[in-house]
Each structure stands twice: as structure tokens, then as C-alpha cells.
Amino acid sequence: MTRAIVLDGYGPPGVLRLGETEVGAPGAGQIRVTVRYAGVGPTDLAIRSGRLAARFPGSVLGFEAAGVVESTGSGVDDVAAGDEVAVFLPGLGGYAEQVVADHWVRKPSTVSWADAAALPASGEAAVRVLDQLAVSSGETMLLLGAAGSVGTIATQLAVARGVRVVAAVRPDDFAPVERFGATPVDYRSVPSDNVDAVFDASGRGDLAAMVALAGGAQRVITLSDPRGPALGVKLSEVVPSRVRAALETVMSAGLTLQSHSVVPLAETAVAHSRLEGGARTKFVLEV
Numbered sequence: 001m002t003r004a005i006v007l008d009g010y011g012p013p014g015v016l017r018l019g020e021t022e023v024g025a026p027g028a029g030q031i032r033v034t035v036r037y038a039g040v041g042p043t044d045l046a047i048r049s050g051r052l053a054a055r056f057p058g059s060v061l062g063f064e065a066a067g068v069v070e071s072t073g074s075g076v077d078d079v080a081a082g083d084e085v086a087v088f089l090p091g092l093g094g095y096a097e098q099v100v101a102d103h104w105v106r107k108p109s110t111v112s113w114a115d116a117a118a119l120p121a122s123g124e125a126a127v128r129v130l131d132q133l134a135v136s137s138g139e140t141m142l143l144l145g146a147a148g149s150v151g152t153i154a155t156q157l158a159v160a161r162g163v164r165v166v167a168a169v170r171p172d173d174f175a176p177v178e179r180f181g182a183t184p185v186d187y188r189s190v191p192s193d194n195v196d197a198v199f200d201a202s203g204r205g206d207l208a209a210m211v212a213l214a215g216g217a218q219r220v221i222t223l224s225d226p227r228g229p230a231l232g233v234k235l236s237e238v239v240p241s242r243v244r245a246a247l248e249t250v251m252s253a254g255l256t257l258q259s260h261s262v263v264p265l266a267e268t269a270v271a272h273s274r275l276e277g278g279a280r281t282k283f284v285l286e287v
């Protein structure tokens with residue numbers, strides 16, 4: 001058994017309780033990791049509330065973590081016990097002292113533990129959608145949610161590809177996205193620029209207007225807006241075979257991340273409450 005934040009049913013942050021969970025030995029192609037830091041993301045909150053419970057069953061949340069390899073399963077030869085890694089956990093489990101992972105990347109010494117834990121889920125999503133949109137140098141991409149966790153990473157990666165990024169953010173966030181080389185626009189109005197593609201990393205935009213702006217739904221992708229498919233907009237999901245390359249890209253890109261706040265594992269419910277109260281920070285749990 002390992003210490004973990006477990007879900008006592010679904011509901012408000014109070015259903016998150018410090019308890020224990022069973023973590024088995026790593027199977028073929030897996031590693032078991034002693035977690036040092038775990039990231040908290042908006043999808044965790046949606047699952048805890050019960051909104052996504054059917055899609056993500058399980059009693060320990062957390063799509064991302066960083067820590068030290070404790071043991072490896074058969075067929076794993078790129079890392080060994082004692083190595084420092086960041087892990088992406090599509091099946092959850094990061095809010096715990098130990099976790100078994102299928103997807104990992106070595107943590108470079110230049111990346112802090114907290115950054116390494118904050119990168120995997122947002123970074124994987126950012127690389128995946130940029131690749132699915134196939135945006136290339138000289139094109140213009142509208143990015144909704146550019147100041148958020150996924151958006152901050154997607155902005156920097158797209159600018160580095162030579163893409164002109166029109167960043168839909170609140171006016172307070174104009175300066176930070178400009179520093180990354182994006183052109184800010186207020187997300188309360190639809191921009192008038194011609195765009196080649198739209199990356200919705202907010203889930204809260206006016207997708208119908210975005211489809212009109214892009215001249216069709218073909219190059220509009222959302223990470224989380226359930227209205228997307230009815231408009232012909234792809235709702236992007238994890239592609240397991242591409243996770244490793246995405247993690248390597250984000251871990252080695254020298255990215256500046258959205259500001260984060262570190263709290264002890266035992267205060268996970270406080271982090272969830274603060275996010276639901278509108279805190280504009282990424283929480284990282286110190287395990």
C-alpha cells in the first residue's frame with residue numbers, strides 16, 4: 001500500500017482524503033516511480049466533481065508527476081532504479097507516493113522538480129494538437145486559452161515553429177503572451193485576423209465563430225469543448241504511440257511555464273478549492 005489522496009465518492013473538494021492505495025509491481029514495459037511532485041490540472045477537478053467520472057474511473061487523481069524510478073518491468077532498458085523521470089499518466093494515479101507508469105521521460109537537471117511535474121499532461125496536449133493541426137512556418141494560428149497551462153506551452157512551441165500565434169486572452173495577460181512572441185487579442189471578442197487554424201485550449205470559446213473564422217472545421221481542434229463534434233470540430237484525445245516523443249519535446253524545449261504554487265500532498269483539497277474559487281495558478285503537490 002502507498003500513501004495517496006483518495007476519492008471518497010464524487011463531489012466538492014472535501015471528498016479528497018489522505019489515505020492509502022494499492023500500487024502493484026510494474027508490468028512489461030512499465031516503471032514504478034517514487035513520486036516527489038505531482039501536477040494538478042482542470043480535468044482532475046472535473047473528474048472529482050463527478051462530471052467525467054464515467055470516462056475516468058479510479059480512486060486516485062493526477063495525470064502527471066515527477067520522481068525517482070523505484071523498479072522497472074521487463075523490457076524497460078532506457079531507465080533504471082534511481083533515475084529521475086517525469087511521467088504522464090493517462091490512467092491517473094499521480095496524487096500518491098508511488099505510481100506505475102507507461103509513459104516517461106528523463107528529467108533533465110536543468111528542469112526543476114516542480115516544473116517536471118507540471119509539464120507532462122499540458123505539454124503532451126500542446127504538442128499533440130499542434131501536430132494534429134499541422135501548423136507550419138508562416139501560418140497564423142488562433143490560440144484560445146493562451147495564458148493557461150496548455151496555452152503557455154503551445155504558444156512557445158508554435159512561435160518556435162515560425163507560426164504567427166494570435167493569443168486570445170484576458171487583457172491582463174497581454175504582456176506575458178507578447179513576451180513569448182504572440183499577438184494578443186481580448187478573448188471576449190472574435191478577432192478579425194485571417195487564421196489558418198484554431199487551437200482551443202480553453203474549452204470555453206465560441207467554437208462556431210472559430211469555425212467561421214478558419215473557413216471550416218477541418219483545422220479547428222478543441223481539447224475539451226464537448227460541443228466540438230456537433231460542429232465538425234475534432235475533440236483531441238491522447239495518442240499513446242506519440243506520447244514519448246511529445247514528452248521529449250517539451251522536456252528539452254527550455255519552456256517557461258505558467259506560474260505555479262507548491263502545496264503539500266495533504267493539502268490537495270485546498271488546491272482544488274482555490275482553483276474552483278478562481279485562482280490563476282498551476283498547483284503542484286509536494287509528495
Ligand SMILES: NC(=O)c1ccc[n+]([C@@H]2O[C@H](COP(=O)([O-])OP(=O)(O)OC[C@H]3O[C@@H](n4cnc5c(N)ncnc54)[C@H](OP(=O)(O)O)[C@@H]3O)[C@@H](O)[C@H]2O)c1
Nearest residue numbers: 043125144145147148149150170187201202203204223224
Ligand atoms: N483532452 C486532453 O487530452 C486534455 C489535456 C490537457 C488539458 N485538457 C483540457 O484543456 C483545457 C485547458 O487546460 P489548462 O490546464 O491549460 O487549463 P487552464 O490553465 O485553466 O487554462 C485555461 C485558460 O482558458 C482561458 N479562458 C477561459 N475562458 C476563455 C474564453 N472564453 N476564451 C479563451 N480563453 C478562455 C482561461 O483564462 P482566464 O483565467 O482568464 O479565465 C485560462 O487561461 C481544460 O479544459 C483541460 O481540462 C484536455
